Amino acid sequence: MKDSLRIHCSRQNLQQVRDFVRGFLITAQRSDMVVNQVVLAVDEVVANFIIHANGEDATQFLDLLLVLTNQQLDIEIEDHGSTLFLPAGKVPTPDLRAYIQQGRKGGMGMALVSRIMDRVEFFERNSHTVCHLSKVLA
Amino acid sequence: MKVTAQPADTTLTLFLDGELDASSAVVLDTELNKPELLKFKKVLIDCQKLSYISSAGLGVFISHLQRLQDSNVKLVFYNMQEKVFNVFEILGLDSLMTIVPTEKEAQAA
Numbered sequence: 507m508k509d510s511l512r513i514h515c516s517r518q519n520l521q522q523v524r525d526f527v528r529g530f531l532i533t534a535q536r537s538d539m540v541v542n543q544v545v546l547a548v549d550e551v552v553a554n555f556i557i558h559a560n561g562e563d564a565t566q567f568l569d570l571l572l573v574l575t576n577q578q579l580d581i582e583i584e585d586h587g588s589t590l591f592l593p594a595g596k597v598p599t600p601d602l603r604a605y606i607q608q609g610r611k612g613g614m615g616m617a618l619v620s621r622i623m624d625r626v627e628f629f630e631r632n633s634h635t636v637c638h639l640s641k642v643l644a
Numbered sequence: 645m646k647v648t649a650q651p652a653d654t655t656l657t658l659f660l661d662g663e664l665d666a667s668s669a670v671v672l673d674t675e676l677n678k679p680e681l682l683k684f685k686k687v688l689i690d691c692q693k694l695s696y697i698s699s700a701g702l703g704v705f706i707s708h709l710q711r712l713q714d715s716n717v718k719l720v721f722y723n724m725q726e727k728v729f730n731v732f733e734i735l736g737l738d739s740l741m742t743i744v745p746t747e748k749e750a751q752a753a
Contacts, residue, residue, distance in 0.1 A: 611703035
């Protein structure tokens with residue numbers, strides 16, 4: 507089972523991304539909790555690509571590919587922007603007590619992705635950044 | 645995302661409706677930034693109709709928590725859907741914030 511989506515780099519398109527991932531996983535009859543976690547992981551990576559890699563330039567676009575083979579879910583998010591964006595894949599959970607004291611807003615997205623997905627990798631392909639997420643679904 | 649504020653004596657209740665993400669978090673941030681918020685003893689967040697939260701939404705609450713605590717304003721979440729609570733749990737935020745099941749418990753917190 508596979509499906510794909512292309513979106514332009516605008517925050518307004520995050521809802522479309524979530525609806526796409528939800529629809530795919532609900533069709534695959536996954537639990538509400540698992541669906542929400544995977545939707546969240548994809549939303550976080552896509553938001554980072556839109557905001558940090560592309561500066562919300564809506565002329566740029568991202569391609570999403572979801573592939574479910576038995577229990578194995580593979581997700582590829584390819585950024586067609588001209589700037590390479592290669593953050594660390596898996597990151598540790600930050601010190602949230604310090605974040606609260608500092609009044610920090612950001613810095614938790616990739617920690618959530620790391621806790622949810624089995625594998626998180628960013629790499630370069632044809633001068634573009636690709637993020638590969640994978641998870642064995644319960 | 646729709647945020648509705650309902651003041652009552654020393655308590656302000658914010659009713660959240662919709663999905664809280666990097667696009668909509670600014671709506672909640674604007675509400676929590678209002679200076680009059682600090683006049684209340686308690687800010688209750690009714691999450692019954694909050695169907696999704698991302699790190700941007702968590703970040704809004706985290707960024708205001710210390711300011712509220714410094715002004716002796718207690719922030720309490722209630723009526724949270726299981727899948728939304730799970731997002732708080734993933735990072736351990738459920739142990740750093742006050743999240744209770746019902747409005748009655750929120751009023752008593």
